[in-house]
Amino acid sequence: DTAVSQTPKYLVTQMGNDKSIKCEQNLGHDTMYWYKQDSKKFLKIMFSYNNKELIINETVPNRFSPKSPDKAHLNLHINSLELGDSAVYFCASSPLRTRATEAFFGQGTRLTVV
Amino acid sequence: AQSVSQHNHHVILSEAASLELGCNYSYGGTVNLFWYVQYPGQHLQLLLKYFSGDPLVKGIKGFEAEFIKSKFSFNLRKPSVQWSDTAEYFCAVNAGRDDKIIFGKGTRLHILP
Numbered sequence: 001d002t003a004v005s006q007t008p009k010y011l012v013t014q015m016g017n018d019k020s021i022k023c024e025q026n027l028g029h030d031t032m033y034w035y036k037q038d039s040k041k042f043l044k045i046m047f048s049y050n051n052k053e054l055i056i057n058e059t060v061p062n063r064f065s066p067k068s069p070d071k072a073h074l075n076l077h078i079n080s081l082e083l084g085d086s087a088v089y090f091c092a093s094s095p096l097r098t099r100a101t102e103a104f105f106g107q108g109t110r111l112t113v114v
Numbered sequence: 115a116q117s118v119s120q121h122n123h124h125v126i127l128s129e130a131a132s133l134e135l136g137c138n139y140s141y142g143g144t145v146n147l148f149w150y151v152q153y154p155g156q157h158l159q160l161l162l163k164y165f166s167g168d169p170l171v172k173g174i175k176g177f178e179a180e181f182i183k184s185k186f187s188f189n190l191r192k193p194s195v196q197w198s199d200t201a202e203y204f205c206a207v208n209a210g211r212d213d214k215i216i217f218g219k220g221t222r223l224h225i226l227p
Contacts, residue, residue, distance in 0.1 A: 033214070041152075041202050043217040056214050090157065094215070101165075101208075102148060103215050105158040 003027050006091050006106035013081055014114055020077045021109045023091030030095065031055070032074040033103060034066060037088040049074050081113045116141045116209045118218035126224045127195055135190040135221050137179075137205030147188040148206040148215065149179055158204065164188065175199070197227045 004025045013019050025032060033056075034046040048056035052068040063079045078085060088110050092103040121136040139145060149161040162173025169181040179190045188205060205218040 035217075041220045041222070043158075043204060043220070045214050045216070048214055058214075092158075101146065102160050102163050104160075105150075107157045 004091055004093055004104050004106040006089075006109050008109060009107060010110050010112075012112045012114065015081055015083060017081050018077070018079045019081060019111070020075055021089055021091075021111070022073070022075045023106055024073050025091075025093040025104070026072065027093055027095070027104060028072075029093035029104070030071060031093060032068065032071075033092040033094070034074065034076050035090040035092060035105075037090060037108070039087070043090070047074075047076075078111075081111075083113050086111055086113045116207055116216045118205050118207050118216055120203075120205050120218035120221050122221045123219070124222045124224070126226065128226045129197055130194050133190070133192040133195045133199075133223070135203055135205075135223070137188045137190065137218060138186050139188065139205075139207045139209075140186065141207065141209035143209060146208040147179075147181060148208075149173065149177070149188075149190050150204045150206060150217075152202040152204065152220075154201065161190070161203075195223075195225050197225045199223060200225045 006023050031050045033048050037043050046060045047066045049068045051071045065077045068074045088108045090108045091106040094103045117140045119138045147164040150158040151161050152158045162171045164171045164181045172178045177192050203221045206215050208215045
């Protein structure tokens, strides 16, 4: 059983399109994250949700809108995609809200905007 | 604000060589520290973590790290590397009562067979 699963694994789309990436965790964790990994492998946190509530929004453009229908899911919707959005997006989850313990990562979604 | 510095961006070693990857963080209070590994084309996996207690932490695959509070460091070590250790290594920190885990920029390790 995959603990943190993301779909799709690969996503190729044109500039200006709107796309979504889904994430689900079956670990019973309270906190979920989205990270962006650029071409230089730099990992930057984008959002953190705890029990469906937005906790962290790291000055991400408002074209990016996370949605958490329940604490096991955190989806990422991106409007008006730009070339610079090309990256690998990782979903992660962690068991505690305060003093975050280790994060468990999904396999990543490689987004390519052409 | 928390930050993590990894000094070595790209390290090339021969098999059986010893490894030490540097990591420093900036935060004066209590921290949780992590090392993650990302094999080519794969997701991040936890190598080891430090929350409290013995500052010498042993992880999977023969890796260990030492937390030195006075130096704000958490260097990763392995006495004898293997070709299969070729990967990207990330140091990470969670500080205070923050919810987020901040990652360093990563060190690309390339092991020559």
